[in-house]
Amino acid sequence: MKKVFATLLSLTMVMSLLAGCGSNDAATDDGASTDDQNTQTELSGSVSTNGSTSMESVIGALSEQFMTDNPGVTVTYDATGSGTGIESVKNGTCDIGLSSRALKDEETSAGLVGTTVALDGIAIIVNADSKVADLTVDQIAQIFTGAITDWSEVGGDAGTISCIGREAGSGTRDGFESITGTEDTCVLAQELTSTGAVIEAVKGNPNAIGYASLSAVEGQDGIKALTVGGVACTEDTVLDGSYEIQRPFVLVTKDGTELSAQAQAFFDFATSTAANDLIKNAGAVPVAQ
Template identity: 75%
Template sequence: MKKTLAFVLTAVMSLSLLAGCGSKTTAPDNTNNDQPQQQTEEKLSGSVSTNGSTSMEKVIGALSEQFMADNSGVSVTYDPTGSGAGIEAASNGSADIGLASRALKDEEKAGGLTETVVALDGIAVIVNAGSKVEDLSVEQIAKIFTGEITDWSEVGGEAGKISCIGREAGSGTRDGFESITGTKDACKLDQELTSTGGVIEAVAGNANAIGYASLSAVEGKDTVKAVTVGGVACTEEAVLDGSYAIQRPFVLVTKTDAPLSTAAQAFFDYATSTAANDLIKAAGAVPVAK
């Protein structure tokens, strides 16, 4: 009887030990490995500084506004200093992205800069709204700005001494205009102004003036008139198909061997994608992304 009782007690103790071991192996593990993984995506944040072409104001403004609306943690700034200053800002690192309304020169590329064309822009040749001149050839425009043609009567207008208005040295608009018309360093200007808006205002206030300005800045203005060039109007369609002669690129300038910040790269990618095409069109330029 004692042997039977001892056997039973031994069996009970063995079962208890097994139960205890089982409870240890099935106890919940409170380590982080068993916690649900977080699925939240990191929010884009930071600042993006752009600097350069005044002609790109509408384009860069529209792109920045939409990008910040889509990414509330990012601030995009724009400093309208002119193409030359924007290229220098990209080179010395004082801006994330430089803005130039001209192609980079070979020496600028050799100096470590990369250009990415974000849009095309026609350079409109503008006269006062009351002028009778409707069309000029590239050759006539060149002769006017170099002083070979000095009176409007020589090109079908009313008699009057022509007053040439242009941009300052270093302006992308000026560089583009002079390169296309073959008037580099030969223009004789009555006024050199530091902004596209300044040129438009000066031509609007002078019945005998002629100037040049970005297509996007001229559209909708009734104080100046864009003449046709060789019979072709300065329109988005004519710029895109190449039939309008006086046109130039809108360029994003970055350092070749220096990666952009996460926020700046995201803005760059957006600006050069097809998602930005409608905004670029609305700003008066011609998008190139396909």
């Protein structure tokens, strides 16, 4: 009887030891697995973006949230204009280019890829004191090409119209001219290098007219956005297509060039539905479904 009891006691002890070892191994495996997962999900380093000045509000909002969610990553933004941003991706001096126009055939043929992250209305702006409230696309084209030179011809007070535009290579200029059919024919009193500069110029000149991104115009004092063909420039009218003067906000990458882990994560975030509210709050219209 004593032998039976001793045998059972020995078996019990062995089983307990085995169970303990299994438990420790599992804990070790689980811990290692958790560490591996943390290593994989914790991003670090930098993401460089370069391009459109019109995308400043959108890219700023997206970058701020992404850096909050990923404190080990720094997202930089160089506001150089769409043309320079596209070229920077082409020559490999930035991770993601920013263009406020669709890519051209020669750019896609060179291996560049454009991904639309949002839509933006190009608001036609005049001084806040102007009596003009609405213009057609054709009238806008005639004004910027010099066929109409006085505000009295379109319902305003007499005064020589002063057209304010953007520099060559600007996505806003490219979008405006392609939609209004005024490529290479605009007669400008001032040709400026940023959206903010255009807004300030129109604020300071009662006879000025210019164009600027909807996201930059909202909430600005000293200017007003005209309706175009009776349609106001708003998020809703841009999304439904009823506002005619609009363009895409595009993230530009290079086919065959792999983004860093942090740059890919930022790109995925910016083009996801998780970014929609941020894009809306920045004054543009998100397209992610």
